[in-house]
Amino acid sequence: MGAAGSKLEKALGDQFPEGERYFGLENFGNTCYCNSVLQALYFCVPFREQLLEYYGNNKPVGDAEENLLTCLADLFSQITSQKKKTGVIAPKRFVQRLKKQNELFRSYMHQDAHEFLNFLLNELVDILEKEAQAAKNERGTSPPSDTANGPKNGLANGGQKEPFVTWVHKNFQGILTNETKCLRCETVTARDETFFDLSLDIEQNSSITSCLKNFSSTETLNAEDKFFCDKCCSLQEAQKRMKIKKPPHILVVHLKRFKYIEQLGRNKKLSYRVVFPLELKLGNTVEDADIEYSLFAVVVHVGSGPNHGHYVSLVKSHNHWLFFDDENVEMIDESAVQTFFGSAQEYSSNTDHGYILFYESIGSGNKN
Template identity: 30%
Template sequence: MLNKMVHIRTGPRKNSSNIETTTTRLPSNRLFSRATRQQPREPPRLQPLSNQNSIAPAPDADERSKKSSTEDSENDDDGNASTVQLPPASSTYTSYPGGAKDIKPRMEDTRLDALSISARLATAGITTSSSNSIVMKERSSATKGLVGLQNLGNTCFMNSCLQCLSNVPLVMRYFRMGQHLQELNEASPTQGKLACVFGDLTQVLWQQAEFSSTRPVELKRVVGKLASRFIGYEQHDAQEFLRFLVDGLHEDLNRIKKKPAYYEIPGTATDKDVSEEYWQFYVQRNVSALSEQFCGQLRSEVTCQTCQHRSVCFDVFWDLSIPVPKKGKSLASRFSAARTDDDNGVPVEDCLRAYTEEEHIKEDDAFYCAKCKTHRSVVKKINLQRCPHVLVLHLKRFSYSTFSRDKISTPIKFPADGLNLKEFCSKDNLHYDKSWDYDLIGVIHHMGSLNGGHYTAECRNPENDQWYDFNDETVSGIKKPHVSSGTAYILFYQRRGAHG
């Protein structure tokens, strides 16, 4: 008789936010206990320029540090500036606050006076008082979705995630049309606050592109209230913030108000039946506009090398953390020909092969065989059971050990169109997915070292299908994304035909 151990994760992910996320183990006669797989200062203030023909240089980090102690009294309780002044009604230069030093200021042709700006902001549901959450400056372009996000002080990690998420087509349309206001779950841990401020920001980003940049002050304030680790102006990991943001939005928009009771799935069920049961178990408790786009299902099989019995479990995933090889080393034992000394970079498909290939685990690595009643050496294999509409691939560039922390800068080559996932799927996947081709819609880049650096985003505009680079408040058109890069950190792929 086939024995299976099945896990269900009832939250979107583990330990990604202050939202309580639990792992539920249903009663069963499964054989193995399974070790959890690791998924993997005060901001410069924007002031009107009295001299219209001069450029206001962005203060460097040392200058910001000196000013921070004297300006604390003007900040709210999260350390965010509570007062932002509107630009004067004249041609001005925009300084670049807190971003890369090689970005030059850009001249803006501002044709609206302060009263007209206030009227437009009010139309968008945005106030212009001292407590305003968003302040914008006009731009002449007619293209939508090209509004930059000003750096509030080391918040490039947040800006890059916000731009990529707001350029996911169905997510953008959902928030832009205000549908989130009809589905707020005020009983969620975040009480709907995160979805509201993200929706407000998305609507601003996708106005007729009359504004060059906006300050996401209110969103950062709410994030700081919900997760204290994001208070202040320290640099954070973009993947950590992305997980928090998506988890929080899902909880705010979860349509399930009353969750059904737990039940046991028979141990004699086939893999396909178990997969279906546990998928239904999850979606009966978790349904939102976010889960419908980002949720997939993994199949993990563990085989005891002594008695040959196997354990199968199914887990919901929202992103995949895939390995990146160090330079000069082979990526996976079965694909040793793909070495990192290739000038064109390692194909992302090889990273996925390394993630899904068989892994031999020794006895002392916490796999307990219930039949042998002891720890055994096992072989573990992971496949995609269900593929999501939007696949988020996190490239594990940060390496940690007892004595060191390193960033792996190996170039990774990834297709802008036509990433095929069929090779990485289980045989039962054929029952669920009719298309395995994915097209790139966004990339988050990290430049610099582990202890410091700068994040930017490249996004495919869902309305004109053109690519743009988002470097905090600076938005630039590009012919195509950088698809072979040692800085690519998070990739966003959308299933072909899933534009909605």
């Protein structure tokens, strides 16, 4: 990346952020799905800082076995400690460990960036949980709240002690509440569940705001879909809706661009134009809050189908937008972000579409 790196340094000039590093990641044969997500996570500053702090306190000693958490921390540590401001790093240890850990990622076939992100975050949480449990057993006490694990699935209403929360949860976890109201007795049943990202159905010429509105829209359960009301002790018509009870610090939005089409007998990529704003307000979707988020990363799928193609990422760092394509890194204008919204026509030569969006709540201290 010599020439490209110096070009990037030249473009930023005196504005090159002090202490920041912009490094491309080597591709080991269709590992762009991994590289694009790793860049987005690296520029999630609170996550990066907490991961490096964890690594500083928990560096593996001797022949201690590596895991995905230590490999990720080591990679981030390598980037931050580079003398050069730009260049290329080979995330070899991380990719090898990923393949060892999960057979899904062992082949050289095209993989899904969203599946990888989901697996990685849950794997980090599992590792932290095991470490916290081991520490608890050693001390005979409860683990501290910043290293233990919180719930990954549902939260029962009442009767459960306060869950411990890791720094992974503190960044990415939100809580959804699923409300069902019986239309006969008007009793509302609420069930909470945690999430690391929101997967949204998309429509042509829409926006994230309208997708979120649809996500939280009221659905009537009737005919064959009636709801069993515990109070009425029978099946009743009901209204159901999903709301965000506790918004996450980092909101990850996954656009469902790959859909199974029965007539075709396969998955098809939806190239729909979905506008994702630089500043996003969560209004009707959230209980008693009007929270605002700022976009800092986008994982883009390039290609016309789900089983082949390429992933790149756009990242905002210190008020500059950067384009990461494996080994290559270049500066882009903020206005270029909208070229990744999607296509207004079903068939278009533009196949570069926003797939995973990373928003940070405003006022939470990201240096981006």
